[in-house]
Amino acid sequence: MADPIDLDHVTSLEREAQSRYAHRALVCSSTACLSAGAAGVRAALESDLEASDRSSDVQVVASGCPGLCSRGPLVRVETRGLEPTLYEHVDDEAASTIAQQHLIEGRERAEVSSIEPSLPFYAKQVKVVLRNAGLIDPDRLEDYVAAGGYRALSNALRTMTPEQVIDEVDASGLRGRGGAGYPTARKWRLLHDAVAAPDQPKYVIANGDEGDPGAYMDRTIMDSDPHLVLEGLSLAAYATGASKGYLYVRAEYPLAIERLERAIRSAKRAKLLGRSVLGSDFAFDVEVRVGAGAFVCGEETALMASIEGRRGLPELRPPYPTERGLWNQPTMINNVETLANIPAIVGDGAAAFAAIGTPESRGTKVFALAGSLENTGLIEVPMGISLREIVFDMGGGIPDGRTFKAAQTGGPSGGCIPEQFLDSPVDYEHLQQLGSMMGSGGLVVMDDSVSMPEVARFYMEFCRDESCGKCAPCRVGTVKMFDFLDRICRGDGRPRDLWHLESLCKTVRATSLCGLGQSAPNPVFSTLDHFRDEYLALLREESLAAPAPAGVVDADSLPTWGDDA
Amino acid sequence: MPTADTETKGPGATSDHPSGDDRFELLDKAMRRGRYGQDQLIEVLHVAQEVFGYLSEDLLLYVARALRLPPSRVYGVATFYHLFTFDPPGDHSATVCTGTACFVKGANDVVDALAREHRVAPGSTTEDGRFTLKTARCLGSCGMAPVVVVDGEVRGHLHADAAIDEVAARLATTDDRDSEEAV
Numbered sequence: 001m002a003d004p005i006d007l008d009h010v011t012s013l014e015r016e017a018q019s020r021y022a023h024r025a026l027v028c029s030s031t032a033c034l035s036a037g038a039a040g041v042r043a044a045l046e047s048d049l050e051a052s053d054r055s056s057d058v059q060v061v062a063s064g065c066p067g068l069c070s071r072g073p074l075v076r077v078e079t080r081g082l083e084p085t086l087y088e089h090v091d092d093e094a095a096s097t098i099a100q101q102h103l104i105e106g107r108e109r110a111e112v113s114s115i116e117p118s119l120p121f122y123a124k125q126v127k128v129v130l131r132n133a134g135l136i137d138p139d140r141l142e143d144y145v146a147a148g149g150y151r152a153l154s155n156a157l158r159t160m161t162p163e164q165v166i167d168e169v170d171a172s173g174l175r176g177r178g179g180a181g182y183p184t185a186r187k188w189r190l191l192h193d194a195v196a197a198p199d200q201p202k203y204v205i206a207n208g209d210e211g212d213p214g215a216y217m218d219r220t221i222m223d224s225d226p227h228l229v230l231e232g233l234s235l236a237a238y239a240t241g242a243s244k245g246y247l248y249v250r251a252e253y254p255l256a257i258e259r260l261e262r263a264i265r266s267a268k269r270a271k272l273l274g275r276s277v278l279g280s281d282f283a284f285d286v287e288v289r290v291g292a293g294a295f296v297c298g299e300e301t302a303l304m305a306s307i308e309g310r311r312g313l314p315e316l317r318p319p320y321p322t323e324r325g326l327w328n329q330p331t332m333i334n335n336v337e338t339l340a341n342i343p344a345i346v347g348d349g350a351a352a353f354a355a356i357g358t359p360e361s362r363g364t365k366v367f368a369l370a371g372s373l374e375n376t377g378l379i380e381v382p383m384g385i386s387l388r389e390i391v392f393d394m395g396g397g398i399p400d401g402r403t404f405k406a407a408q409t410g411g412p413s414g415g416c417i418p419e420q421f422l423d424s425p426v427d428y429e430h431l432q433q434l435g436s437m438m439g440s441g442g443l444v445v446m447d448d449s450v451s452m453p454e455v456a457r458f459y460m461e462f463c464r465d466e467s468c469g470k471c472a473p474c475r476v477g478t479v480k481m482f483d484f485l486d487r488i489c490r491g492d493g494r495p496r497d498l499w500h501l502e503s504l505c506k507t508v509r510a511t512s513l514c515g516l517g518q519s520a521p522n523p524v525f526s527t528l529d530h531f532r533d534e535y536l537a538l539l540r541e542e543s544l545a546a547p548a549p550a551g552v553v554d555a556d557s558l559p560t561w562g563d564d565a
Numbered sequence: 566m567p568t569a570d571t572e573t574k575g576p577g578a579t580s581d582h583p584s585g586d587d588r589f590e591l592l593d594k595a596m597r598r599g600r601y602g603q604d605q606l607i608e609v610l611h612v613a614q615e616v617f618g619y620l621s622e623d624l625l626l627y628v629a630r631a632l633r634l635p636p637s638r639v640y641g642v643a644t645f646y647h648l649f650t651f652d653p654p655g656d657h658s659a660t661v662c663t664g665t666a667c668f669v670k671g672a673n674d675v676v677d678a679l680a681r682e683h684r685v686a687p688g689s690t691t692e693d694g695r696f697t698l699k700t701a702r703c704l705g706s707c708g709m710a711p712v713v714v715v716d717g718e719v720r721g722h723l724h725a726d727a728a729i730d731e732v733a734a735r736l737a738t739t740d741d742r743d744s745e746e747a748v
Contacts, residue, residue, distance in 0.1 A: 032706045032709055034719070069706070070709075072708070210705070212703070213666075215703070216705030252648075252702070252704060289607075289608075290611060292611065295702065309602075309604040309605060309642065311645040368705075368707060370665070370669075370707035370708065370710065376708040411665065442665065444666055444669060462702070466702075
């Protein structure tokens with residue numbers, strides 16, 4: 001059998017190979033840029049270079065996501081001795097210009113619009129999780145290794161006991177990035193201390209079932225830097241004594257699935273996974289499991305049911321998965337972003353990580369900026385930054401002459417934060433106080449054209465459709481709450497509907513089995529707290545014949561399906 | 566090898582599978598790869614849908630038997646998850662993302678416009694089998710909202726009018742499908 005990978009050797013080979021090129025052109029090949037035509041851009045670059053005699057001077061790389069999706073396709077050109085240039089809105093024609101002027105003629109910069117590094121969108125970021133995103137080829141293990149990858153795992157296996165790894169994570173103050181913010185080390189300790197049945201493994205699972213609409217942090221981490229997730233999961237397994245891992249990914253993310261599977265194959269070949277990881281006693285095997293479109297599967301007990309090939313129905317906790325999880329064995333589930341923080345913590349030490357952020361919420365958080373903003377895309381910011389900085393500095397404010405109305409965080413489990421709270425710091429506690437939550441990191445900005453009761457109805461429709469149906473409060477409650485909201489939005493609501501809605505929200509929150517139902521009323525609560533006037537405006541006048549507000553389609557006005565007309 | 570089996574094969578069939586349908590061979594291969602593990606059910610259903618386009622009752626029974634699962638369990642799992650579909654898809658399809666960012670950017674208008682234009686309810690296919698309208702929960706391309714996947718191709722910033730044009734263009738490309746079939 002081949003020897004395990006020699007990280008230093010691979011790094012020096014890779015650096016040497018890269019140094020032979022005068023330019024390295026990184027074409028973003030993440031989902032958003034691909035749909036904006038990045039594949040054609042890469043082909044144009046390559047064919048233009050092919051036609052010249054300079055193709056051996058330029059390394060064209062299909063890279064991960066540099067973040068500013070609204071200006072894609074993005075092409076980053078690194079030229080020896082120069083600051084890198086990030087070209088924006090690159091179409092086939094611009095690609096030819098870049099190839100001709102920058103790569104072939106060797107000008108400092110081609111006559112194509114580019115993004116300055118001083119743009120607040122980039123300048124205010126602190127990159128831990130996304131440190132490689134957009135800078136390496138996600139499909140090449142060597143690229144990840146040359147960027148310092150797998151050093152943390154290799155060092156941990158050689159010089160640290162599992163307990164020491166957990167202590168390091170503990171000292172970093174890392175909390176779960178899936179939304180609730182449970183201290184990661186505490187979870188790890190529970191699995192570490194748990195004992196599996198004889199001849200049965202303990203399990204670790206990376207939760208990549210990113211179901212919140214408007215959130216795509218985990219997808220980008222997985223499709224831009226799949227080895228980072230694998231390394232984090234391997235470290236989690238080593239620290240907790242697990243020998244089998246699963247990466248549970250939404251089926252809606254085919255690119256992430258493909259790249260993770262390729263990463264697993266190359267890691268196995270390099271002995272970074274398998275019976276003896278890097279020649280040590282540590283054995284670890286990983287498999288990708290694909291969801292099939294069920295929001296509830298982000299809940300950990302439902303997720304495990306889905307991995308077992310069953311319907312994704314949540315179970316009552318306790319027992320917690322660390323006591324009885326996958327196939328009744330001790331199991332730990334961490335969010336993808338949580339795991340992506342681990343290599344930095346174990347590799348660079350807890351102190352460097354803990355120096356970022358606030359005392360209660362340490363480190364960074366990745367947000368997916370979307371909605372009514374000039375700049376949308378993926379950002380990684382230190383915890384404690386204000387929402388105002390994110391929305392107005394990094395996001396560039398509201399386009400089309402509109403004004404800011406609310407920032408929605410936490411998806412269907414979160415809430416809407418109005419203008420007057422924009423200066424509060426972004427961390428777990430503050431967002432909760434505002435009636436929202438950190439959530440997984442979706443941040444959708446809404447302008448003054450958006451009706452808040454309609455937003456509440458949108459999320460309730462989502463929860464109604466996604467309720468698994470196991471417990472009555474959620475199954476029935478989400479339908480009834482939606483009906484009330486729908487009636488109010490259509491202008492048919494009566495004051496007592498609002499009263500019923502609020503009382504039902506409280507019941508559903510208090511009595512639902514799992515997080516889906518418990519948090520389903522959150523968007524209603526938060527919009528009622530901050531935008532009650534809008535609800536009242538829809539109720540007032542009691543008018544039966546009031547026209548529906550703009551954007552609402554009256555069910556009666558739709559054509560009758562299948563009607564032969 | 567001339568056996569009674571070959572008699573039942575369709576005309577021109579060259580499959581090794583007793584049904585005469587090569588697609589079952591692909592499905593069997595996927596199940597073999599998973600060692601017929603019952604926990605592989607969702608993976609197997611994904612393959613079945615990819616190969617056959619949709620999950621017919623016969624197909625579900627076939628999977629149930631192969632994995633030695635009760636048909637109720639297979640049916641239960643298949644109907645629980647949104648991505649599985651039980652009707653043949655249309656020749657063309659548009660999947661409108663209805664995630665939050667797309668909602669803010671008017672995804673509902675896109676759905677309504679396509680529904681009206683083609684007289685088809687979201688989640689179903691036109692009577693002539695030419696066009697399927699679907700909705701999806703966030704495709705994670707929020708920077709490009711509103712997003713519509715037309716015939717498997719992700720298209721960003723596709724507002725209602727543009728979406729109608731795009732779909733019309735796709736439908737026009739195969740107006741000659743009858744002649745294609747004749748070939």
